[in-house]
Amino acid sequence: MGRSVPSGDALLPADTRTREIARELYDGVATAPIVSPHGHVDPRLLLDDQAFSDPAELLITRDHYVTRMLHSAGLDLGEVGLDPSRPVEPREIWRRFAESWHRFAGTASGYWLTHELSSLFGVNEELDARSADRVYDRIAAALLEPEFRPRALFDRFGIDVLATTDDPLDDLAPHRALAADPSFVGRVLPTFRPDAYVDPAVPAFASNVSRLLGATGENTTFVGYLAAFATRRAQFIAAGAVSADHGVLEPFTVDLDPTTAQELFRRALAGDLDAAGARLFRGHMLFQMARMSVEDGLVMTVHAGVRRNHHTATFERYGADTGHDIPVRTEYTENLRPLLDAFGTAPGFHLVLFAVDETVYSREVAPLAGFYPSVYVGAPWWFLDAPDAILRWRSAVTETAGFYRSSGFIDDTRAFLSIPARHDTARRVDSSFLARLVVEGRVPLATAHRISRDLVDSIPREVFKL
The missing domain is CATH 3.20.20.140 (Metal-dependent hydrolases)
Structure with missing residues (x-):
């Protein structure tokens, strides 16, 4: 299974002539191998190759780009799973996130998350209170599949x-x-x-x-x-x-x-x-x-x-x-x-x-x-x-x-x-x-x-x- 990339002209110039050239250049590198010479992923994630536990832990709790935005909207960090002494149900964390999804519009983290939801999980509907559980269940089901283990995703x-x-x-x-x-x-x-x-x-x-x-x-x-x-x-x-x-x-x-x-x-x-x-x-x-x-x-x-x-x-x-x-x-x-x-x-x-x-x-x-x-x-x-x-x-x-x-x-x-x-x-x-x-x-x-x-x-x- 190859890496999916967003279709269309996302982030490319609005001017037609410039966009055509940008699309040509991008198409030449869109699926090129990723060289990531600085990051903070725990190597044990790939060594152990265990299934991710839930959508909230995977997409929200570990990403401080996301948790800081939720905190700025008035959520306590403990409400999004950062306090080990006060466990929060992952579904509740996800619901809080979905309720605040509109606040991510225009942000880099909003764009990345949209990319992840669409390219990895086929989620193309807007997150909100009504769709939260449905999207959560879809991602949770996918995480049980072998192709969503860390090593499979690495490949x-x-x-x-x-x-x-x-x-x-x-x-x-x-x-x-x-x-x-x-x-x-x-x-x-x-x-x-x-x-x-x-x-x-x-x-x-x-x-x-x-x-x-x-x-x-x-x-x-x-x-x-x-x-x-x-x-x-x-x-x-x-x-x-x-x-x-x-x-x-x-x-x-x-x-x-x-x-x-x-x-x-x-x-x-x-x-x-x-x-x-x-x-x-x-x-x-x-x-x-x-x-x-x-x-x-x-x-x-x-x-x-x-x-x-x-x-x-x-x-x-x-x-x-x-x-x-x-x-x-x-x-x-x-x-x-x-x-x-x-x-x-x-x-x-x-x-x-x-x-x-x-x-x-x-x-x-x-x-x-x-x-x-x-x-x-x-x-x-x-x-x-x-x-x-x-x-x-x-x-x-x-x-x-x-x-x-x-x-x-x-x-x-x-x-x-x-x-x-x-x-x-x-x-x-x-x-x-x-x-x-x-x-x-x-x-x-x-x-x-x-x-x-x-x-x-x-x-x-x-x-x-x-």
């Missing part, structure tokens, strides 16, 4: 590469098991994510570092701390990892002398760092992570500019990644200068910069990528992986950096079923952007076809060393 989606995001001390057993399983033909790659081990502001920082040092047998010194990271990175590489991801509020970097670094490390473990000291430590560690990427070859991705867990009460009750991460202004040019002075022209170093501050793309990220051979423009992320925002992003970066200094699309999702919808969105929007350039005489049609194919295949493979 149906045409996923060639799927990267996960993993704690530095994860044993990576699911990745090794999948790689050794002859019945599973896709590539599921771990990604090294050290945030909780490099930020002294994290409440568990000292205990995290203690576990890291204990697991690697290193001494409690800054030198031992760096060696522990190098050991774990090597183990990730052995398990197939190609990148290390860094989620930072501010992409500040600084190269400190060893004595200063050791003192900051000592104080960080003692809980004795003020805000300025913690900033220096984080900045030095981002610099050190770049040095390690130069040495071991892991692609370095930086997701900057999000205030995590903006609402304290929600974080305390429901935890992280529950929809209240909010963008802040981002500055890359000065913050990254120490890092790029040291490593920006290092052979083989790949640095992918993401942002949710749209102003930084044309002002800083594209010019940096247009000079430094190591720097690539990360795809629109989080609040910007939406049709109009992707178009704005292409316009902002292409005139300065071109297409081949961008990363290829990154779906960055925990919601497994949304992966094809998100990639399809990017393919349609990129086809629309390229079609306009063709109509305006700025790019030949044959070149546009090549770029369209490269954007979904050779570009992400090159950037992420796949």
Whole structure:
């Protein structure tokens, strides 16, 4: 069973001539394999290959794009299944979602969900209170069928590469098991994510570092701390990892002398760092992570500019990644200068910069990528992986950096079923952007076809060393 894509001209230009070219370009890549080099799907989903439990858990509870919209409409997150101490019947969660479906009109998540409901389950009627149970039953019945198991869907989606995001001390057993399983033909790659081990502001920082040092047998010194990271990175590489991801509020970097670094490390473990000291430590560690990427070859991705867990009460009750991460202004040019002075022209170093501050793309990220051979423009992320925002992003970066200094699309999702919808969105929007350039005489049609194919295949493979 092949992957279904929306019929017609969804997301393509309204102008007839441009739409015809966009449709031609899109048709050339619509069913191309999916390369997903950054995301958050749990690898155990594919290893265990268990049936999804119910429509609510599959399409609502795991997707914070969806739950945050429901919360903004007045629903408590506990009502949509995020409070394990207060179980809610899945059908009740679905009914609440259906009653609020009209609120998703015009949103990216509304478009993705419409794509999923139609292409996977044949649901083409509008969700509301009257249709909620009928649609729920249809999806629930489908989930009992073998073709809706995770591995079958992985094949149906045409996923060639799927990267996960993993704690530095994860044993990576699911990745090794999948790689050794002859019945599973896709590539599921771990990604090294050290945030909780490099930020002294994290409440568990000292205990995290203690576990890291204990697991690697290193001494409690800054030198031992760096060696522990190098050991774990090597183990990730052995398990197939190609990148290390860094989620930072501010992409500040600084190269400190060893004595200063050791003192900051000592104080960080003692809980004795003020805000300025913690900033220096984080900045030095981002610099050190770049040095390690130069040495071991892991692609370095930086997701900057999000205030995590903006609402304290929600974080305390429901935890992280529950929809209240909010963008802040981002500055890359000065913050990254120490890092790029040291490593920006290092052979083989790949640095992918993401942002949710749209102003930084044309002002800083594209010019940096247009000079430094190591720097690539990360795809629109989080609040910007939406049709109009992707178009704005292409316009902002292409005139300065071109297409081949961008990363290829990154779906960055925990919601497994949304992966094809998100990639399809990017393919349609990129086809629309390229079609306009063709109509305006700025790019030949044959070149546009090549770029369209490269954007979904050779570009992400090159950037992420796949």
